[in-house]
Amino acid sequence: MADAVRLYTRYIGASLRAQMQYRASFIMNALGHLAITAGEFLSLAALFGRFGNIDGWTLPEVALFYGLVSCAFALCEGVARGFDDFSRTIRNGDFDRLLVRPRSTLLQVAGQELQLLRVGRFLQGLAVLIWSAATLGIAWTLPRILLVLGAVLGGVCLFYGLFVLQATLCFWTVQSLEVMNTLTYGGVETAQFPVTVYRAWFRNIFIYVVPLACVTYFPALAILDRADALGSPTWFQWLAPLVGVGFMALAPQVWHFGVRHYRSTGS
């Protein structure tokens, strides 16, 4: 295990040094990323400027959701790049190369790339989060700080699990990834709002199937000290981010099933 962690850091180091070969392009890309996501938030703000509130939620409150999910997704896109880009690994035949190395395939794909330019989106999400907390006058007690960190980390885990599932699908087909994009990118869009604004069936998907609500909606309620219209108990709101960790823990089982399929069919 310690050896695996050491190798992972070696992989990441190599990836970072490789990206530093293109310093100018990195800076331009990260700034571009920041500008695009900032524009995204401004259009959200414009929406609230027109309607005042949505279903009883104000802009600073929704900004908390937005900040949590943006930070989590940006971090995850940065570290899960190898899985996000896995269809290319399959198409190039590079997965064969991973199979002839004496290391777990998950570790090798995970270590393929740490994409630094996602730092743009992360900083923007963090800025929105800080603005939201300041506007709402949230008292930053230690438990609250831990809950914010937990929600972001739980979100990273959840998205990471989704990226591993998306990559696993590539063992069968490299053509049907749009389905997964509706869960990842679509999930980010969805989780920017409290789940109560959606119809029940749609809401339930993001609570029970792809439990994004557990890393945004429920912990956000606890941070805002607001009662849940859906009736969840406060203790659950504090522990909900763990669901994201559990979701990620399931992904390796599915992955190994996919690897077995690949090795028997050689797709």
Added chain:
Amino acid sequence: MPAVVVQDLVKTFRVAERRPGLLGAMKGLFHREYHTVRALDGVGFSLQPGELVGYIGPNGAGKSTTVKVLAGILVPDSGRCEVLGQVPWQERVRHVRNIGVVFGQRTQLWWDLPVIESFDLLRDIYAVPQVQYAATRDELVALLGLGPLLDTPVRQLSLGQRMRCDIVASLLHRPALLFLDEPTIGLDAVSKLAVRDFLLRLQREQGVTTILTTHDMDDIEALCTRVILINHGSIAFDGTLEALRGRVTQERYLTVEFADGGAWRDEPDVTVVRSNGQRYTLSFDPRQIAAADLIARIAARYPVRDLLVENPPIETIIARLYDEDQP
């Protein structure tokens, strides 16, 4: 004990039928028909430690499927296979510690990093002790003359330089068995010779068992005493290069260049394979007419400037064998 034993290896793939045209493609979205392809249909051979074997065959014959099974990438449908005493597809991680693989078309080096960093990463991936690693690396780097390239990013290397680095990369953990898939494809003549020289030394001095798949028959002639030919998923030939020539053909080529004014007339016992201006390549069977008699006859009847007797190129032999083996 043999290094590699393969018996009755069978591997089938299910391939989706592609229907022609736009309508066919639309139908294929909803309902696919499959047919089965027997990529390996009872392949069997064994290799002694230290052998360097050429594994050849036309595209789609089952070459790379065999290599993938031996390398532990693919699990076959049935058959027996032991590589260095282990079944490749069981305990993949333990198996691949003992093998090295070079895919000629794809590099295993980190594209944007200096060569030396890729080597260092491979040391960590294979957990090679530092002292052993440094000794192996320095020896290989010296043999292939790569010293000046170590700090160059891989993307700036020429194809020949990159291939030599890739070969070093595949040997850093001192594998007992090496797979080389098209290691000279696209290389310039000098690099090809350097790679061939190195592989010969590797086999002679270190006794690394090597399986070489290639379309370059010069590779085979330069490197391999033994050739295994696969076609339609089964072994069509397994033996020495000379036996392979003898099995297909006894024919020899005589190339004649005439002085000005010499024009070819039909001669008995020979056929013209090709002609280019005053230069004719004639094929003959030494059992019907000895080379010396044929040369004497031609020299007597034509104004000859130059003469050369040679074996038909191995490509011709292989092509003929592929044809012969058509079902």
